Amino acid sequence: MIHYYPSFTRHIRHKYIDTVQYKLTKMAERPEDLNLPNAVITRIIKDSLPEGVAIAKEARSAIAKAASVFVLFTTSSANNLAQKNKKKTVNAQDIFNALTEMEFEKFIEPLQESLEVHKKTQQSKKEQKEAKAKAKKAQESETTGAVEESGADNIEETSTEDAVETDKENGLRPETVD
């Protein structure tokens, strides 16, 4: 057993060192080695190709690399613009200006639409969460009220097996029972 234990910790230590090294190399390595997952790239390519048109493996990996380089290129140009107006972080306008500079103006309009959609879903997400939280609170205050009244008479029975039946009889469905 003792023998097993050290190798286990060694494994953990190696794993930890590897992840740290991985992070360091990832940061320091040539930027375009940070790649995007091939499966997603393939799906985007397929969606934009007419039916039945194939794509060479080599072309697909070149496009994947080009996508990463595009992220870097756009981010650094937008970042330069942001720094020019003495701002630390890049905002939407910096990206739009950078895209115009890079002669990709036609992306700006669809991007603005996508941003609106994103903001709406964020908004509805927040409202949904708030609504759910409110409903849950309301429901909890209701059930705690009901449990107190019936709690007094069936305390002796709860220890016996048929406790669940008695709950069913008086139609009580407390959330916490699992």
Add this chain to the structure above:
Amino acid sequence: MASPSKNGNAKDSPSRSSSHPTDLVLPTQRVKMIMKSCPDVDTVPQETLHLITKCTELFIKYLVEETIKNAEDRTHVDYEALAQIVHTKDHLEFLRDTIPKKITWAEARKLMAENDNKFEGFH
């Protein structure tokens, strides 16, 4: 781009890990990591991350559509057609080292012979 249904499961919208389905397909966390490898980029606001991710998707579509548009044989997209586009369109100039034009070994040898010193790191 079919927008994933409200309860899109993890398989069809990988960016689901960002806690709610969005119209994005590329994983925003990976894009953020790439952005952070840029010098002096530290915090990436949510809005900026969304825009850069969406923009990259549009870029991939654009690249593919341009390549297929002027490729001679439209039945399949190959590396040469892609390199051709990258080396003709000037706003794709930033990709010229990432997607170099292919040269045959004979041409490469000839080039190396001509510029012996310049190609030190080549072989």
